[in-house]
Amino acid sequence: MANHRKSLVVLLVFTFFMVTGFEMIMPLIIGHYVDDLGFLATKVAFALAVRKFSQQGLAMFGGLLADRRDIRSLISLGMFLRVLGFSALGFTRTFPGLLLSMAFIGFGGVLFEPAYQTAIAFLTTDGNRARYLSLNNTVVGVASTLGPLIGALLLRVDFRGVCLGAAACFLMNLVIAAAWMPRVRGGTRSVPVRRSFSTLAGDGRYLRFVGLMVVFWLAASQIDISFPLRIREIAGTPESVSWMYSVYAAVTALFQYPLVSWLLRRHSPRRIAAAGTGIVGLSLLCVPLVERTGPFLALVALLTLGMLLARPNQQSLALSLADREATGLYVGFNYLGFAVGSGGGALLGGMLFDLSRLWGTPNLPWPLYGVVALAAAAGFAMGREFDGA
Structure with missing residues (x-):
């Protein structure tokens, strides 16, 4: 881990803002759109499912990109899409707008999540990887605790304030990714997709x-x-x-x-x-x-x-x-x-x-x-x- 200590610390800071921003807003979405705007719960649940499917279901395609493109660029683009998605969420009051916001959030995850995990794979070794991941998960636990608390405080202003707060976390990560994220590539460009x-x-x-x-x-x-x-x-x-x-x-x-x-x-x-x-x-x-x-x-x-x-x-x-x-x-x-x-x-x-x-x-x-x-x-x-x- 010593050879890549600085890069791994950057990934830990990135993890903190990523999880804080996500947990700040996601638990509040269904309540806002159902209770405040009068949407059917089924519609909101469908929109949330669109986010999950677009991110998890298409993760293999994000992984293919991580094997063939610069990881810093992929993570930066994924952060940009999340900034757009969470910002748009604060202003939309329609079901199509909600779907579009969830799609941006999901596709952002497709780009950055496999690339982020691939970076960890190449910056750690078999000997220190589990230890680093346990430290990473500790950061996730802290951020998962702070995120909802910050969201609850911002909600006293309004729901838009929570969305923009979440977008600010991902904007911070966009800066971190563009300036300090290590330049690594997962695989070899010349390997055909079929292979x-x-x-x-x-x-x-x-x-x-x-x-x-x-x-x-x-x-x-x-x-x-x-x-x-x-x-x-x-x-x-x-x-x-x-x-x-x-x-x-x-x-x-x-x-x-x-x-x-x-x-x-x-x-x-x-x-x-x-x-x-x-x-x-x-x-x-x-x-x-x-x-x-x-x-x-x-x-x-x-x-x-x-x-x-x-x-x-x-x-x-x-x-x-x-x-x-x-x-x-x-x-x-x-x-x-x-x-x-x-x-x-x-x-x-x-x-x-x-x-x-x-x-x-x-x-x-x-x-x-x-x-x-x-x-x-x-x-x-x-x-x-x-x-x-």
């Missing part, structure tokens, strides 16, 4: 890894779907959801970097990822045993511990396993796996929540989520092919 896809399609090890990640996200995505519903049932108040996320953010900020760094001196990223995924599975299995708010928040802390062990090491494996001539494409494919897993997890969580209430069996889904996560943990534990990439 890159053929390399990925023939890489059984990476396909199996992404398959495990899809399984992982089917279960882990319940932190955003079933857990908020469960704690509202237990606590009987909507504010309890914010308590849950505060615990998640606090545990991540306090323990992410020191704990992962300590474990990496003793174990491989794959083993730590397996252990973390197993803790997530055990946490999900224990949900039916908890009926009070305090113990439930303790269970959230345990699940967070599993996530902070699993995620940076999974990210490190994803970058280490990628073919160096098609790193961006591999990163984009991994994002597609995330979209499939988390999207499927959201649908599964919502459907099983409704069915369990209909059948009068509220605890029925949790063993399923737990078994799914434990299956992913077993896959990582037995996946010695993922070592020494």
